[in-house]
Amino acid sequence: MLQVLIPWPQEVRIMGKPTSSDLRERIVRGVASGQSYRAMAARFEVAPSTAVRIQQRYRATGVVAPARQGRPTGSGKLGAHRRVIIDKVKAQPDITMPDLAAWLEGQHGVTVDLCPICQNCPSELPSACSMSWAPHRFRFAETIANC
Known part of the structure; x- marks a missing residue:
């Protein structure tokens, strides 16, 4: 008998939509x-x-509009370090995502994965998150031109 094992995703979380x-x-x-x-x-x-x-x-x-969903902007582990991250990238535009994560851990004692860095500063670092995974050595120089 042939058995096919289908891997299940770890956990998929989808936020519910509010009533119209x-x-x-x-x-x-x-x-x-x-x-x-x-x-x-x-x-x-x-x-x-x-x-x-x-x-x-x-x-x-007095209103029927749904309340805002999700975590408030600027909260979380990197909320207090947002300005420091932006300043570091502006001061060193060729820094890589792994280097920035290592710098955060060394200077501020914050251990973080790469993606939350991008999620914390999306408007200041516009294309960093989409480019940060492949190749891993992506440089920020192009992303901060308009900051």
């Missing part, structure tokens, strides 16, 4: 007109807890 603003407004209007949360949820085919959360958000903020 139009649907949120209709749920809020329905509840305001006297309908129950469950009735509105059934009518628009969402979970009752979704209808409750939408109404709670409306009561608390």
Whole structure:
């Protein structure tokens, strides 16, 4: 018997999409007109807890727009070092990603993989992340011309 082993990805994380603003407004209007949360949820085919959360958000903020998702900009391990990274690349435009990671560890005690460096400074280093993996010796000189 021939067995084929298919490798599974380690873990795939996909952020859920927020309910549309139009649907949120209709749920809020329905509840305001006297309908129950469950009735509105059934009518628009969402979970009752979704209808409750939408109404709670409306009561608390006065808007039905979804809250922002994800981590706040500038947070995380490299948030405090953003300016230092940009200054280092401007001072030494031919630095490589591995060299920059080693410098961060040596000077600031921050151990980090290569990709978070690019994710932390995307506008200042525009093409660094897409070019940093192949070849590994990519230089920053072209990316900081407009900084």
